[in-house]
Amino acid sequence: MNEKTPPVHSATIDVGRRRSLALATAAVAFPGLALAQSGPIKIGYITALSGVRAPFGVADEWHLARIRAMLKNGFESGGKRYPIEIVLKDNQSDPNRSQQVASDLVLRDKVDLMLIQDGDAAAPAGQLCDVHGIPMVSTMIPWQSFIFGRQGKPDVGFPFSFHFMWGAEDIATNYIAMWNAIKTNKIVGTMYVDNPAGQAFADPKRGMPPALVAAGYKDVNAGFFKIATDDFSNQVELFKSNNAQITSGFMFENHIATFWKQAQQGGYHPEAVTVAAAFLFPSFLKALGAAGNGMSSEVWWTPDFPFKSSLTGQSAKAFAADWEKSTGNQWTQPLGYAHALFEVGLGALRTASDPRDHKSVREAIRSMELDTIVGPVHFKNSPIKSVAKTSLVGGQWRKAPAGSRFPFELKVVANPTAKIIPTNSEMVLLSQLK
Numbered sequence: 534m535n536e537k538t539p540p541v542h543s544a545t546i547d548v549g550r551r552r553s554l555a556l557a558t559a560a561v562a563f564p565g566l567a568l569a570q571s572g573p574i575k576i577g578y579i580t581a582l583s584g585v586r587a588p589f590g591v592a593d594e595w596h597l598a599r600i601r602a603m604l605k606n607g608f609e610s611g612g613k614r615y616p617i618e619i620v621l622k623d624n625q626s627d628p629n630r631s632q633q634v635a636s637d638l639v640l641r642d643k644v645d646l647m648l649i650q651d652g653d654a655a656a657p658a659g660q661l662c663d664v665h666g667i668p669m670v671s672t673m674i675p676w677q678s679f680i681f682g683r684q685g686k687p688d689v690g691f692p693f694s695f696h697f698m699w700g701a702e703d704i705a706t707n708y709i710a711m712w713n714a715i716k717t718n719k720i721v722g723t724m725y726v727d728n729p730a731g732q733a734f735a736d737p738k739r740g741m742p743p744a745l746v747a748a749g750y751k752d753v754n755a756g757f758f759k760i761a762t763d764d765f766s767n768q769v770e771l772f773k774s775n776n777a778q779i780t781s782g783f784m785f786e787n788h789i790a791t792f793w794k795q796a797q798q799g800g801y802h803p804e805a806v807t808v809a810a811a812f813l814f815p816s817f818l819k820a821l822g823a824a825g826n827g828m829s830s831e832v833w834w835t836p837d838f839p840f841k842s843s844l845t846g847q848s849a850k851a852f853a854a855d856w857e858k859s860t861g862n863q864w865t866q867p868l869g870y871a872h873a874l875f876e877v878g879l880g881a882l883r884t885a886s887d888p889r890d891h892k893s894v895r896e897a898i899r900s901m902e903l904d905t906i907v908g909p910v911h912f913k914n915s916p917i918k919s920v921a922k923t924s925l926v927g928g929q930w931r932k933a934p935a936g937s938r939f940p941f942e943l944k945v946v947a948n949p950t951a952k953i954i955p956t957n958s959e960m961v962l963l964s965q966l967k
Contacts, residue, residue, distance in 0.1 A: 573618035574608075574888060576878060577638035579658060580650035580871075584626025585760060585785050588814045589651060589673060592868040595860060597621060600875055603844070608879060610888045620644060624654050632657040639665050646670075646894060648878045650871055652698070653729055656682050659694035668894045669694040670877050672870050675701045676920045677740070678733035690918025693891070695898050697877065697910045698870075699925040701733050703950045704831050705744030707927035708807050710947040711829060712750070712779055714960040717804050720751045721779040722772030724765075726788065726810075727757035734783040734809060741781070753777050758788075765792040766799065773801040783809040786817045793824060804962045805829060807927075815863040818930050818941045825930055825941055827966040832928035834869030834907050835943055838954055842906040843876045849906055863939040873905040908953070924951035929960055 578597070580590040597619060607614040620642050622634035631654035638644045639661045647662050649655050652674025660683065662669040671679060671694070679696040680687055712719070723741065725731035734740050735757065745752045753775045755768040769792070772780060780803045784792070789811040796802075807829040811817065818825035836853035847855070852872065853864035877898070882888040885897040901921070902911045908924040915921055927947035933940055944958035 573616040574646070574882065575642060575644040576617060576619045577622065577635075577642060577644035577647045578619055578650065579622050579624050579631065579634055579638070579647070579654045581626045581653075582623040584624075585787065586626040586651055586653065588786060588816070588865075589867045590623075590871075591814075591816075592856065592865055593621075593650065593871055595856065596868065596871050608882060608888075610883045610885065615882075615888060624651055626651070626653070628653065628657070635661050639667060645889065645891065646878055646882065648874050650867075650874060652678065652696075655679050655694070655696060656729065659683060659691060662694050663692045666693055666891050668881065668891055668898060670874065670881075670898065671696045672698050672874050673867060674698060674730045675704070675733040676917060676922065677701050677736060678729040680917070680920065681733070681736070681739075682729045685919075687917045687920075690920070693895050695912060695919050695921075697873070697912075697921040697923055699831075699833075699923050699950070701736065701740045702744065703922075703925045704734065704809055705741045705748075706949050707831060707925060707947050708741075708781060709744065709748045709750070710949045711807060711927045711929070711960045712805060713748075714947070715805060715962050717778040717962075718776065719749060719779075720753060720775060720777045721745055721781050722753045722755065722768070722775065722777030722803070723780075723782040724755040724768050725757050725783045726785065727759055730810070731757065731783040750779075755782075758784075760785075762788065763791055765795050768792065769796050769799045769801050772796075772803070773799060778804045780806045781808060784811050786811050786814065786820075790817075790821070793821070797824075802964075804964055805960075806963065812930060813866045815865065815930075815939060815941060815943075819939070826932045827929060827961060827963045829927065829929040829946070829960070832926045832943065832945060833866045833923075835866070835928075835945070836864055837945065837957070838869070838906075838908065838924075840904065840906050840908050842872060843880060843903055844872075847906070852906060857938075869907045873907045873910065876905045877901065877903060877910055908951075924954060926951050926954050926956075927960075929958070931958070931961075931966075 580593045582590045604617045607616045624631040635658035647669035649671035655671035725735040812830035836850040838849040841848045881897040885893040887893045900913045910921045912921045928943045930941045933942045945956045946960045
């Protein structure tokens with residue numbers, strides 16, 4: 534029996550036509566791009582748009598809209614132009630959710646580069662990226678949490694995952710410089726959220742406790758509290774009974790709001806409240822009202838930082854002004870780091886010998902010396918492998934002058950770890966600001 538040529542179905546022809554049209558369109562949209570390379574380079578982006586860490590991601594969708602607009606015609610590397618696709622995932626401030634979205638990005642979306650804005654997702658995402666050979670860059674938690682949270686070693690680092698941020702030691706140095714400028718009994722009441730960042734701050738060998746003792750301060754350590762905690766009466770009583778004139782540690786907005794209310798009710802009135810994470814956001818200071826005047830914390834980034842974007846050329850001041858004009862809201866510190874994260878990621882793709890080759894992109898990160906909107910991000914020759922330390926100073930929120938657009942302004946009052954960033958005020962006791 535004679536064999537017959539199988540019929541060519543119209544669906545097959547349609548698929549072929551659609552593919553040809555897609556390739557032709559790609560060639561027009563991205564001149565110089567080889568047709569075999571028409572698929573986009575995928576960037577996975579994990580942040581917290583909801584949950585307790587949502588204030589850290591409040592600027593992300595605004596910022597991503599600008600990054601996507603900048604990349605609408607692709608991205609140039611080595612004389613070629615590549616299409617870029619950004620896949621956004623909300624981890625809902627949940628460690629289990631972080632594991633799931635990281636797995637989705639690696640295994641289902643098959644991203645080529647992972648960017649982690651919410652540092653609490655760095656551990657699950659980093660483990661997956663290291664196993665599957667996908668370059669990853671994270672930020673917004675102390676470098677100790679990134680390294681030691683995964684049982685890493687500073688002199689070894691990780692195969693494919695990287696991180697840029699300051700460390701708990703920088704926090705302690707700036708806090709102590711701020712407190713040394715005021716007159717107190719040098720007794721500090723401390724407490725910490727039980728999460729990776731809080732654990733880094735509380736580390737008995739590398740965190741705040743040994744730094745406080747070395748500087749001559751007494752640490753009244755209340756230990757860890759769960760992220761869902763809404764009662765701090767025990768901590769209030771402990772600090773009050775020990776006459777701790779300074780309150781410090783690591784907590785989020787809802788925690789310090791509850792603590793401060795209970796402290797005032799319980800008759801505890803410290804002379805300094807210098808807390809990591811909680812006082813990063815001007816919206817929270819506004820919500821505190823008069824109680825926000827004089828609260829102090831670390832300063833990651835402000836419009837006064839003397840740096841500019843490697844992507845847009847915008848100064849920190851111009852970038853913050855763009856946000857305020859577009860949204861009507863006051864600038865927020867994570868805004869600078871969210872932008873710097875894309876500076877690092879796109880900088881690696883731009884300088885890699887082959888931006889589609891994961892090992893090539895990894896090597897580009899390892900050898901990176903990039904000046905960003907938050908300052909230098911130098912992985913090359915870093916004594917902490919896989920980590921680039923960034924600039925940090927100490928600041929205090931003050932009531933803004935009459936007629937100002939926003940109720941509070943952040944003053945830089947200490948800069949022992951970043952002399953390049955000038956101070957513009959001095960630390961003041963809370964009792965002097967009432």
